[in-house]
Amino acid sequence: MRIKLRDIAERANVSTATVSRVLNNSASVDERTRAIVLQALTELSYPMYQEGILQHTGNGIVVAIRGVDSESEPEEQKRESQDISSFNTIIIDGIERGLRRKGLHMSLRRAIWEAPAESDLHHLTQADGVVLIGGIISVQVIDALEQANVPFVLTAAHAGEREINCVLGDYIRGAAQATTQLVRLGHRRIAFINGPSITTTSQDKLAGYRLGLCEAGLAYDAQLITTTSEFTPNDGYQATQDLLARTRDFSAILYAADMLAIGGLRALKEANISVPEQVSVMGFYDEPITEFTMPTLSSVHIGWQRIGEIAAQRLVALLERHDEERLRISIPTTVILRDSTRSVGGNLPPTLSS
Known part of the structure; x- marks a missing residue:
């Protein structure tokens, strides 16, 4: 049975984090504590410490x-x-x-x-x-x-x-914020392309989307919801095509991930639907690539x-x-507005964040 750091920690009466620092030769451990830990290593024949040679070989x-x-x-x-x-x-x-x-x-x-x-x-x-x-x-x-x-x-x-x-x-609040921001821009029919329903993150985003609609006094319409099997651009592309085949009665789409939105932008372009003039698009996660899409992608920022x-x-x-x-x-999350969203009346949003 492999000796673990907690076994050494108990013998030396220190924390497992302190043992790890000793094994990594950290200067933050005082010499007295280091000596106690090294003695415990010797007593327990820990394989990382033999004959005065310290060598970290465990999983850590x-x-x-x-x-x-x-x-x-x-x-x-x-x-x-x-x-x-x-x-x-x-x-x-x-x-x-x-x-x-x-x-x-x-x-x-x-x-x-x-x-x-x-x-x-x-x-x-x-x-x-x-x-x-x-x-x-x-x-x-x-x-x-x-x-x-x-x-x-x-x-x-x-x-x-x-x-x-x-x-x-806070995925629930992030999706609610994104929905609320789109409502503030005048959108009343907001589609939602979500990730795999088995993930807790997708479940939270759906709850947040529904919360945002509820707070705005808007009805939930299952016709506007599409679920993907992964979070890739191809999934977003296919899901957007499925949505367009089912209905075009919407003026904005919230995507559960920026990668889904990137695929969605292509599907919308192929369908001759201009973004944001005809449909506003909002992503999720605010990945670095959002500043380099055409148009630049509005998204929910997470630290x-x-x-x-x-x-x-x-x-x-x-x-x-x-x-x-x-x-x-x-x-906490923050909504970052870029060129992929605009108000229904055609005016650009007054600020870049919400």
């Missing part, structure tokens, strides 16, 4: 993100299923910044968390702490981490009614780096205090 802190499917999957489907959004990288940057401030380091693990392999679960359960980057995280992953008593934090999503530590954007930093802080708290409390931390 792992950041786990979604990877591509198995090698048996067709290449075309692999490319379509890959997450091409940039916010994963931004979240990882935030996590690394947060950990480095505490003298801690991380490694990266990619896997299909909807159906994890045994090797992936083994790797995570041998870690000293884990940050998961959602979407879809299997209950199997959460169960395995809890049973192994590994501290973990989920980012960018939550687990529904399951109480776990997670940090995410992804801040989410990563807070997730790192929460994990450190779990490592240092063995905190049993489970927190769901929501980051």
Whole structure:
């Protein structure tokens, strides 16, 4: 059985975060504490410390993100299923910044968390702490981490009614804000192209869209809703074509992701529908590419780096205090208006944010 950081921490009467700092030769640990930890390493014959040589060979802190499917999957489907959004990288940057401030380091693990392999679960359960980057995280992953008593934090999503530590954007309020902003511009028939209904983020966005309509006194019309299987531009393209085939009785479309909106812009152009003159378009996540689309894309902004930093802080708290409390931390959202939206009367919006 592998000795974990918490075993060393208990022997030395320090936090697991302190043990990790010693293993990473951090200058933030005083010499007395370092000596106590090194003595505990020797007593427990920890493989990272033998005959005075300190070498970090364990899993340590792992950041786990979604990877591509198995090698048996067709290449075309692999490319379509890959997450091409940039916010994963931004979240990882935030996590690394947060950990480095505490003298801690991380490694990266990619896997299909909807159906994890045994090797992936083994790797995570041998870690000293884990940050998961959602979407879809299997209950199997959460169960395995809890049973192994590994501290973990989920980012960018939550687990529904399951109480776990997670940090995410306020998707409900963000979708409500976007809907409200479109209503302020005079739109009364607002279509919504959502992501996979099995994700908690898509469920929240649908709830927010309905909330925004309710707050504006507008009726919910299921004819204006389309759901995709992924968040790729191709999904947005196909969903927009499906919407146009069903109805054209709308003046604005809210997309659940910027990548969906990019595909939607192409579908609208091919249908000879001008944006924003005939239809206003709003994305979600405010990725860097939104400033380079034609027209530039209005979107709901989420502070992804801040989410990563807070997730790192929460994990450190779990490592240092063995905190049993489970927190769901929501980051506020902001609507950024660009050229893809305008008022029904044709006037440009007076401000660039709401």
